[in-house]
Amino acid sequence: MEQGKIVKVAGPLVVAEGLIESKMYDLVRVGAEGLMGEIIEMRGDRASIQVYEETEGLGPGDPVDATGAPLSVELGPGMLESVYDGVQRPLDVLERMAGAFLARGVTAPGLDREKRWEFTPTVSAGERVIGGDIIGTVQENVVIEHRIMVPPGVSGTIADIAPGAYTVTDAVGHLTTDGGDTIALTMMQVWPVRMARPYARRLSAAEPLTTGTRVIDTFFPIVKGGVACIPGPFGAGKTVTQHQIAKWSNAEVVIFIGCGERGNEMTDVLMEFPELVDPYSGEPLMKRTVLVANTSNMPVAAREASVYTGITMAEYFRDMGYNVVLQADSTSRWAEAMREISGRLEEMPGDEGFPAYLGTKLAAFYERAGKVECLGADSGVRNGSVSVVGSVSPPGGDLSEPVVQNTLRVVKVFWALQDQLAFQRHFPAIDWLTSYSLYLDKVETYWNAEVSEEYRGRRDRCMAILQRENELAEIVRLVGLEALSPEEQILMETAKSIREDFLQQNAFRDDDQFSSLKEQDLLLKTILLFHERAIEAHAAGAALKDIFAAPVRERITRAKYLGPEDIDQYESIASDIETQLVGGGANEDARAVYAGGER
Amino acid sequence: MREYMTTRDIVGPLLLIESVVDVTYGELVELEYPDGTKSLGNVLEVNGDVALVQAFEGTRGSNPSGTKAKFLGRSLELGVSRDMLGRVFDGLGRPNDGGPEIIPEKRLSIYGSPINPTARDFPDDFIQTGVSAIDGLNPLVRGQKLPIFSGSGLPHNELAAQIARQAAVLARSAQADAVGEKLEGEFAVVFAAMGITFEDADFFTQEFRTTSAIERAVLFLNLADDPAVERIATPRMALTAAEYLAYECDMHVLVILTDMTYYCEALREVSAARKEVPGRRGYPGYLYTDLATIYERAGRVKGRAGSITQVPILSMPDDDKTHPIPDLTGYITEGQIILDRNLHRRGIYPPVAVLPSLSRLKQKGIGPGKTREDHADLSNQLFGAYARGLQAKELAVILGEAALSDTDKAFVAFADAFEDRFIRQGKHEERSVAETLALGWELVALLPRTELKRIKDEYVAKYLPAEKEA
Ligand SMILES: Nc1ncnc2c1ncn2[C@@H]1O[C@H](COP(=O)(O)OP(=O)(O)O)[C@@H](O)[C@H]1O
DSSP: OOEEEEEEEETTEEEEEOOOSOOTTEEEEETTTTEEEEEEEEETTEEEEEESSOOTTOOTTOEEEEEEEEOEEEESTTOTTOEEOTTOOBHHHHHHHHOSBOOTTOOOOSSOSSOOEEEEESSOTTOEEOTTOEEEEEEOSSSOEEEEEOOTTOOEEEEEEOOEEEOTTSOSEEEEOTTSOEEEEOSOEEEETTSOOOOSEEEOOOSEEOOSOHIIIIISOEETTOEEEEEOOTTSSHHHHHHHHHHHOSOSEEEEEEESOOHHHHHHHHHHTTTSBOTTTSSBGGGGEEEEEEOTTSOHHHHHHHHHHHHHHHHHHHHTTOEEEEEEETHHHHHHHHHHHHHHTTOOBOGGGOBTTHHHHHHHHHTTOEEEEOSSTTTTTOEEEEEEEEEEOOGGGOTTSHHHHHHHTTOSEEOOBOHHHHHTTOSSOBOTTTOEETTHHHHHHHHHHHTOTTHHHHHHHHHHHHHHHHHHHHHHHHHOGGGSOHHHHHHHHHHHHIIIIIIOOOTTOTTTSOOOHHHHHHHHHHHHHHHHHHHHHHHTTOOHHHHHTOTHHHHHHHGGGOOGGGTTHHHHHHHHHHHHOOSHHHHHHHHHHHHHSOO | OEEEOOEEEEETTEEEEOSOOSOOTTOEEEEEOTTSOEEEEEEEEEETTEEEEEETTOOTTOOTTTOEEEEOSSOOEEEEOGGGTTEEEETTSOBOSSOOOOOOSEEEETTOOOBOGGGBOOOOOEEEOSOHIIIIISOEETTOBOOEEEOTTSTHHHHHHHHHHHOEEEOOOSSTTSOOOEEOOOEEEEEEEEEEOHHHHHHHHHHHHHTTGGGGEEEEEEETTSOTGGGGTHHHHHHHHHHIIIIISOOEEEEEEEOHHHHHHHHHHHHHHTTOOBOGGGOBTTHHHHHHHHHTTOEEBTTOSOEEEEEEEEEOGGGOTTSHHHHHHHHHSSEEEEBOHHHHHTTOSSOBOTTTOEETTHHHHOSTTTSOTTHHHHHHHHHHHHHHHHHHHHHHHHHOGGGSOHHHHHHHHHHHHIIIIIIOOOTTOOOOHHHHHHHHHHHHTTSOGGGOTTSOHHHHHHHOHHHHHO
16 A cells, blocks of 8 residues: 655644545554544645544654545444444453553454354345345344344345354355355445445334433424434533433434543443343343444544444444434534634634534434335335434524534424523423424324324423413513413413423433333323313312312322332322312312321 | 754744754744743644744744754653642743752653543542532532632632632441541642732632641642743643642542633634634634543543542633633533622622532432432422522512512522522531531421422431421
């Protein structure tokens, strides 16, 4: 391979001469230590290279070695439960090699070359296969069956294939192409990160991706294959919300990208996920998770690459027929990495110094999400999806800034975090008035079939109450609560109940962090039942004060802590509502009876 | 030795030096100006045979023809040793207390290396600062980075000094409802001043002297009249010393960095001289990344006994939290303690604005065994009740006290008592976490029992003064 020479070093950007045959996005090795870099611009015989490690100590004259291959990831058994940096170096392996601090020039392959995996073929010699076909499986861990596929673009007849324990680079069999060539089939595929993996067809996504977070699932749902963003100022709850989704969503595989965020947050995931039990499989959550951790103090160019590394892995699991959730925390740091590199390239800046292509890059990234019919002869049978949830960290919480604005153009769900809500410790601090989901109508069919026919209606009713509360709050601020009619006062109480008893959800309480859709529906039903009976009781002569002081309200408040095994309790709360909320004097009697009973 | 007299341009703190050979990015340079002034510098960019050098101690006294530049073949380093304890250094790590040179155990690059995320140990040891507004609501844990967002004229120095003086770690308690004893351990304070006044720096030195904390302290001082660009190196000097003490001498190190605002301004000055495309308000686009390389040096490492806890102080220009400096800081640090001018005007010390303050690691640092089982619920309730009390007070301002419901009146009374008794405390008053929690329970007792929605029933029964008696 050809060798060039450095002529310029400016932070993470190095310019080299003499790389004539190399191509854009080729991987190169920089300096005597062979630091990883990628060609991102070519002018004449000069190549600009972004370097994925610290460039201190490099100078003009140092060598740059071409590799002739683009920046790629290794895909195959061994990815799950791993933690990688932005260019797929396994961080746990680096720690064993170099100690607690990241050292330059130390590298290791993304997939372990020594480890043997038990391979079971699902095709036999003589069968014809095309790209995307599954030729065998490896039980990667108790949760995930890793399906070994023919790489896209390859087809022919299986010449031989055999079960056994193989490393990822061993040939599990061979394939004879139509042209008569023989190709070794291995369990590892290498794929360039900046190129989307192909599929047979895009499908419309309509099945909800449930997260257990009530405000999301009921009010602003996302679907399997959908795209959502969470913008919010610091401390509003982006990271906690993303962790909740990573923990409790009903996806089969989770890819979490810590892009330019805190080191301790990654450590938190690393320590917590192996301990937490996945509610669907009963196994540790880590078993379905891949982490990509390029924290804020790690080299900025690798941060730029990290989202591509992550999404390529997600597409690969999608191709096997899995539902994958990819979380990128934070896409703003990714955009800033682009801005930094662009600045060093002396490109013409757009808004706030971001490169003019910011919008295009963001759109292209989110476009890699979706539900698809997978490639292969069984196309139509095997579907997979990648859902993408990106957090955005707008400077000063200002939603008019370029990253938020460009993101809103492409995502379908917007969970707006509000610092005022966070200050009041209303968590998740998702603002119900400005957030939206464009999937609401799509999930209705599923809701009707799987939850209840009334779920959508209840949800809309509650949303209307919250909107009305917002209008009435303005009046209360100016002239006081007394100015409202009794019905309006009841509505204000119900709105408060929706906010406190339904929307507020403590991610750190075991009995609150997860609600099934059924429980969410029951909770809404209960709150609305109280609302209706309150209006009736008032019409029948009960005093508002007494209605609001009904003892059952405490039970409603605590209903969110009920577990799936207590579902029958909702019946008894409902009957309490019926007995306690009756008109006039009867109400007094009912309460006297109640007070005499057990509490 | 590669020595050149080939300076072409001098712009602000930057020099462009031509015809250089074998210069590397980040290399340390010794500059000597015609009037005899010396300055250290480092290479910001090298392009062919031209090097761009930033002079840490300024360019006053230099000119193109008479400036000598010596490239030293290494990066900026700090010689470290245990003997640094008790000593005062300038912003570039040279002794300035009249004492002898340090004989270094080793020389370390001040830029350090990132901790591998897999090697981090999660910070979960509660630090009792003795300050209720912190311990009760926004607790600090060992290995955390928790800045103080302040403004000119607010008592951030007093608060930081109080934290440094009182900070103690508690033994883990076997009982969920009991708080452990204070633990003794080897600890140190590393203090870095960037651009603050002599008076402010003197406040800290005196403070460390009178409490004899000075023997366990290392000070790096770059004051207001010291060269501005030197400030870019100062926090890194301090953190290099801290890493040595924490990870090689097994000490628990508290690092105070003040004032990060002046640090950022120095960075902006260099960026402007380089004519870089600016991000918000003229600050460089890489400010976030640059600050992260400072703040992320807090933490704990598996298998090592020591730790680094950071309390950076920054003054918010115009008390504006959305200014890029506090904003980007808040995105990196694990929470923030915000000081409030209104509370200060009303004579409340420490004037901690409770609602926008946050400690992200609190979930891990408190609870049974660490502090007490009811700590998390109680603190949630205090937050919620105080927020509601403040809202009710706002209403009362417009509509009059009489317009409030009885419940709202109770919340107003709570908010006042909370500010007066819980937040307010003496500069030398040290409250144990048990005292802080007891105070919290006394205050929530002012509210109707049915409003204590955020606390588990069993804790209410066990700790609420009225219920305990009943
Ligand atoms: N659902 C939640 N339940 C309880 N606390 C929460 C929740 N969401 C956020 N928080 C609190 O808010 C803090 C900040 O949240 P985080 O997700 O780290 O914010 P961001 O990533 O937006 O800066 C957390 O440390 C936690 O104390």
